[in-house]
Amino acid sequence: MHTVVDLFCGCGGGSMGFHRAGFRTVGAVEIDEDAATAFTLNVGIAPIVKDIRDVRGEDIVGSAGLRRGELTLLFGCPPCQSFTVLRRAAKPLDYDEQRRELIYEYLRLVEELYPRHIAFENVPGLVEGRWRPYYDNFEKILSDLGYRFEQAVVDAAEYGVPQRRRRVLVIGSRVTEPELPYPTHSTTGNNEMGLKKRLPFVTVRDTIECLPALASGEQDPTDEFHKARRHSDLALQRLASLKEGQGRADLPAHLVLECHKDHKGHYDIYGRMWWDRVAPTLTSGCTNVTRGRFAHPEQHRAITLREAMLLQTFDEGARLHGGVEKMALQAGNAVPSLLAEHIGKTIKTMERRSRQSTRPADGLEAES
Secondary structure, eight states, X not given: OEEEEEETOTTSHHHHHHHHXXXXXXXXXXXXXXXXXXXXXXXXXXOBOSOGGGOOHHHHHGGGTOOTTOOSEEEEOOOOGGGSGGGTTSOOOOHHHHHHSHHHHHHHHHHHHOOSEEEEEEOGGGTSGGGHHHHHHHHHHHHHTTOEEEEEEEEGGGGTOSBOOEEEEEEEESSSOOOOOOOOEESSSOOXXXXXXXXXXXXXXXXXXXXXXXXXXXXXXXXXXXXXXXOOHHHHHHHHTOOTTOOGGGXXXXXXXXXXXXXXXXXXXXXXXXXXXXXXXXXXXXXOGGGSSOBOSSSSSBOOHHHHHHHTTOOTTOOOOSSHHHHHHHHHHSOOHHHHHHHHHHHHHHHHHXXXXXXXXXXOOOOO
């Protein structure tokens, strides 16, 4: 069986997808105890709960009996707040700060574990504009370790995830030519290049319309995670005044917050999702209508944790752990499971190709 180690594993969004692709997760690392508990519930193994700076490669795979070089895939999505759009106006990092960035811990573990293939996912800001030199240094180190790689900014919606989620994806290999997953979905279902037919985007309606309707504060008795936040009377008035796809810019004057009356931007606050489009990018505030376009398309409430998990394409019975804010953080920050599944299938294709290229030809025995 193909093996994967999941770094910065969160609640297990990535590992659930790799499992669907035929991988066995043999190790994981997560610093947050609540997220680690959710990972155990969802994946079936307990991650190492430590700061990754204090974890060695042998600590991660020792119990699996793997030696250096035997791991199929090392996957990681390091938190890199420095490279997000929120820091675009901030002072660039100096060299010492760069070295403390967690992407370098990922590279350290690439060197220690020496996997056959690697996959790395992060925010687009890592390769765009002023932050590009830091990514170039990442690529140089990866190349020096003997890996060839492909990189692109991809949108999870193009892989069947019902959510607009742009991420830089790097796939590398030391045993074969790397490749990126081929997109399977598009806005119209057509491919302008004419190479492969694509399916239409999966929508919010496709994903969550089947769930029981809830009012503010209500819970589905059969699912502890399908529970609506309790909204104030004023918040309910705002939501009741908005139609599908509308947001704070569409509020009547008497319901506009004072701080928003002369404010430009943040138009997604109190925003309702559209039924027949993909959802916006889920974040750590994905069940809070004051944090973005996270209101249900027609019900007067924010989306629930279960709806967030479905929009992240988690397994149907996936679980979270901790307080409401911690669980929203786990759901919003996770790797969409379907995107990980596509990555896993691509790695399997690469692995099969590498194995075939090393087989003895015409049934002859390999030289000893």
